[in-house]
Amino acid sequence: MQIRVPPLERLITKLETIAVLSAPAKAALGALPLRLAQFEENADIVRQGDRPHECGLIVEGFVCRYKLLGEGQRQIMSFHIPGDIPDLLSLHLRVMDHSLAALTPVVAGFIPHAAVHELVMAVPEVAAVFWRDTLIDSAVFREWLAGVGRRSAHQRIAHVICEVYVRLRSVGLADGESFQLPVTQVELADSLGLSAVHVNRVLQDLRREGLIDYRGRFVVIGDWPGLKARGDFDPDYLHLRGVQGSWM
Amino acid sequence: MQIRVPPLERLITKLETIAVLSAPAKAALGALPLRLAQFEENADIVRQGDRPHECGLIVEGFVCRYKLLGEGQRQIMSFHIPGDIPDLLSLHLRVMDHSLAALTPVVAGFIPHAAVHELVMAVPEVAAVFWRDTLIDSAVFREWLAGVGRRSAHQRIAHVICEVYVRLRSVGLADGESFQLPVTQVELADSLGLSAVHVNRVLQDLRREGLIDYRGRFVVIGDWPGLKARGDFDPDYLHLRGVQGSWM
DNA sequence: CGTGTTATTGACCAACATCAAACTTAGTGG
C-alpha cells in the first residue's frame, strides 16, 4: 500500500471538517512528529488493557473500535477512516477499555503523547479542536446507542450506511454516490447488535427497495433521500462545520 | 429541597474520583461563579437544539440524558448524579444533539462558558480533568452500546444497577449496599432498549434469584458478587482513580 | 483448480414486544 497524501494533511483535512483552523494552528499540526506503521487486515492496532504512549492517526485504510464481552460476543462501536485519530482518548484515559483493529490493510502514523501534550499546551486552539473531536466521537456513540436501542434492523443498517457515506464525503474520500465500505456482513452485524444472517436479509430488502446496491464491500446509493428517510438519518450529530453543498 | 453540601464541593469530590487534584486546582474550581436553579421532576434542563452558554453542575437530584427518535421513541443514554456536569460538552459542541431532564426535583448550578474557558486556559490541570471527564462519559456510552447490542435483558439490568451503585458510592452518596435509584421501570426500559413490561419481569427474576430487591425507587443489593457476575460488570470502563477499599 | 472466506437460503425457535386489564401506591383534598 502506497501513501498518496502526506499523513498530516489527512489529519488537517479531517479537522477542518469540524472546525476552522488558523494558519499557525495548521502549521503546528503539520509539524507533529510521526512514526509510520503498517497493519494487516484484521490485525489489532491497540488492545483493551494497553497503556499506549502514542496516538495513532489513520493514514490509509479502515479501522474499527470494538469490545469483547463475557460470552465471547463482539460489539463494534465505531468505524474510522483516514484522518481520524481513534485513540486520541488515550491521552487522558491511560488504560484502553476497548481495542482498535484494521478492517483493511492500514497505514497508521503514531504521534507520541508527549508531542501532543506540548502542542495542546502551546496552541490552545488545537487543544479545543482535539477536545471537540473526542466529543464528536462521543456524539456518534450516543447516536449508535439510540439506534441499537430503539431502531429496527432496517433503520439501523440504512443509518450506518448514511453515516459512513457522509463522513467519507466530508473528507473527500467519496465522490458521487458510491464508496468503499470494506466491512463484511458479520462485522456489520457486530456493529449493529444483529446476527449476520439477519443483516444479509435486510440488505436484500434495501436492495429490492432500490435504496442501495451493496456488493463486494462497495456501496452504490440508489436513492439518497429515500435512504436517509429509511434510516431516520439526520447528520446533525456529526457536528460537521459547513454543509458542503446540496449533496447532504 | 435544601442544599446540604456547598455546590462546588460536589464537583470537586466528583473530580477527585477520576483524577488527583492539586490544591491550587481545587481552589480555582471552588472559585467558579455559579447560578443556582431548581427544576421539577420531569422538567427538561437543556433541550436538543439549544445553544447553551453555561454548563450545568448537578447539585442535588438525578438527571438523565435522552434523545427522541423519529417514531416518538425515546432512548435514555446516561444517568447523572450530584457532582456531574452532564453538559460540559456544550463547551465545544455548540448545538445540543440531545436533551437533559430531571428525574427527581433537581438543583443545578450553572457556570458560564466564559468562566470555564478562562479557568481551563489559566489552569491546564483543570483542562485535563474536564477533558478526562468527558472522555469517561464517552466510555460509559460505549459500555451501554455494548450492552444494548450484545447483552441479554437480564445482564443489562444487572449491569446498570451495578454502574449506578459504584458511581454513587464513589462520591459518597451510597453507603452499605442500598441506595436510591429514582427511576421508573419505563425509564429503565428506555435506557436499556427494552419494553417496560419486560423490565418488570426481569426485575422479578433478579429478585427471586436474591440478587437485588428493588421497590419504590430504592435498591437493596442482596448479593454483590452475584449481581456483578450476572451483569458481566467490570468497573474498569468507569476509569475511577483508586478503588476505594474492598466493596468494589 | 483447490481452498478458505463470505454470502445466501431454509427451517425452526426464543427473546422480547404489544395490548389490555387489574392491581398498588403515593399524593391530594375534603
Added chain:
DNA sequence: CCACTAAGTTTGATGTTGGTCAATAACACG
C-alpha cells in the same frame, strides 16, 4: 383519616422481530 386520583407496577394472552443452526453457493486468491 378517608376517599379519590394519577402514576406506576404487575399479570396474562398473543404476536413478531430477529436469532440459531446447518447446509449450499459464490467468490477471491494462490
